[in-house]
Amino acid sequence: xxxxxxxxxxxxxxxxxxxxxxxxxxxxxxxxxxxxxxxxxxxxxxxxxxxxxxxxxxxxxxxxxxxxxxxxxxxxxxxxxxxxxxxxxxxxxxxxxxxxxxxxxxxxxxxxxxxxxxxxxxxxxxxxxxxxxxxxxxxxxxxxxxxxxxxxxxxxxxxxxxxxxxxxxxxxxxxxxxxxxxxxxxxxxxxxxxxxxxxxxxxxxxxxxxxxxxxxxxxxxxxxxxxxxxxxxxxxxxxxxxxxxxxxxxxxxxxxxxxxxxxxxxxxxxxxxxxxxxxxxxxxxxxxxxxxxxxxxxxxxxxxxxxxxxxxxxxxxxxx
Numbered sequence: 575x576x577x578x579x580x581x582x583x584x585x586x587x588x589x590x591x592x593x594x595x596x597x598x599x600x601x602x603x604x605x606x607x608x609x610x611x612x613x614x615x616x617x618x619x620x621x622x623x624x625x626x627x628x629x630x631x632x633x634x635x636x637x638x639x640x641x642x643x644x645x646x647x648x649x650x651x652x653x654x655x656x657x658x659x660x661x662x663x664x665x666x667x668x669x670x671x672x673x674x675x676x677x678x679x680x681x682x683x684x685x686x687x688x689x690x691x692x693x694x695x696x697x698x699x700x701x702x703x704x705x706x707x708x709x710x711x712x713x714x715x716x717x718x719x720x721x722x723x724x725x726x727x728x729x730x731x732x733x734x735x736x737x738x739x740x741x742x743x744x745x746x747x748x749x750x751x752x753x754x755x756x757x758x759x760x761x762x763x764x765x766x767x768x769x770x771x772x773x774x775x776x777x778x779x780x781x782x783x784x785x786x787x788x789x790x791x792x793x794x795x796x797x798x799x800x801x802x803x804x805x806x807x808x809x810x811x812x813x814x815x816x817x818x819x820x821x822x823x824x825x826x827x828x829x830x831x832x833x834x835x836x837x838x839x840x841x842x843x844x845x846x847x848x849x850x851x852x853x854x855x856x857x858x859x860x861x862x863x864x865x866x867x868x869x870x871x872x873x874x875x876x877x878x879x880x881x882x883x884x885x886x887x888x889x890x891x892x893x894x
Contacts, residue, residue: 662832663707667716669825670695674720676821678727680814685736688724692740694778695720696749697771698829704753707832717742766833772826779822786815 674691681687699713721738728736753770766772793808875883 662828662835666825666828666832669821669828670698670716671720671723673821673825674724675727676818678724680818683728683731683733683736685728685733685738688738689740692717692720692724692738693745693749694774696745697753698775700746700749700753701769701771702829702832703750705833705836707836714742714746717746766830769833772829775822775826779819779826782815782819782822786812786819789815 674688674695677691678684678688696713696717699708699716702708703710703713721740721742724738728738749771755770789808789812793805793812796802796805796808
């Protein structure tokens with residue numbers, strides 16, 4: 575159970591004069607000091623909300639960054655945005671960018687986590703590129719956009735000690751080498767979960783899911799014990815984990831949908847059961863004309879007949 579607390583904005587005239595009697599509850603003045611908010615230690619970062627928030631980061635031209643990458647520069651303007659909405663590959667790039675932004679925010683803008691997410695995305699793109707779903711030019715352009723966005727977020731978050739110094743060319747080559755080393759043709763053609771490059775993604779999603787379930791169960795137990803203040807912290811944490819898991823799971827499922835487009839439907843082995851007749855007649859035997867072949871139609875016994883039948887049964891007695 576998640577408790578959502580809404581705050582009211584402070585107005586110049588705290589008292590509200592209403593003509594009707596139904597809204598007399600609004601006559602209570604609202605004080606700024608009595609607002610309910612989360613403790614400071616529960617916040618992921620100490621930055622003011624006006625500077626950097628998760629919603630602002632996600633809405634920082636996500637569609638503008640990927641619309642030209644997904645269409646490989648062939649379509650621009652309104653046509654590109656319309657084509658991107660119906661393009662599964664463009665949607666996959668948008669979700670990958672959104673996931674990297676959320677993970678960077680959850681890690682308090684840690685450059686190590688950002689570089690690790692860059693490597694994870696590079697492995698996924700290398701695996702999809704080996705299947706023919708993306709071109710190498712598109713992958714490099716998207717990695718460049720992703721790195722530029724991470725650098726912009728670090729600048730806006732005022733993190734001078736954090737920097738991303740990874741070389742995209744070397745990162746892309748490393749991702750391709752790791753994908754080709756772990757590639758198996760049989761597994762690639764049959765199972766998406768065994769596709770090289772997605773082991774870490776699936777592992778991270780499972781870890782986040784386990785953390786969410788633990789925080790949710792702990793919060794529910796504290797709430798049941800009437801410890802609402804302690805339970806609220808665990809419930810908020812569980813909600814944050816759930817949002818992270820949703821993005822990770824959505825990213826994997828969209829890539830799996832693109833992988834499924836390459837698979838051919840399995841044909842069922844339908845055997846043609848044709849009846850063939852012999853060219854010549856063969857006599858097996860002669861039927862007995864005196865044998866009664868009339869159909870047997872047993873009648874339902876009466877209650878007395880069934881009782882007599884049960885009582886007349888002889889059961890084998892044990893040998894003494």
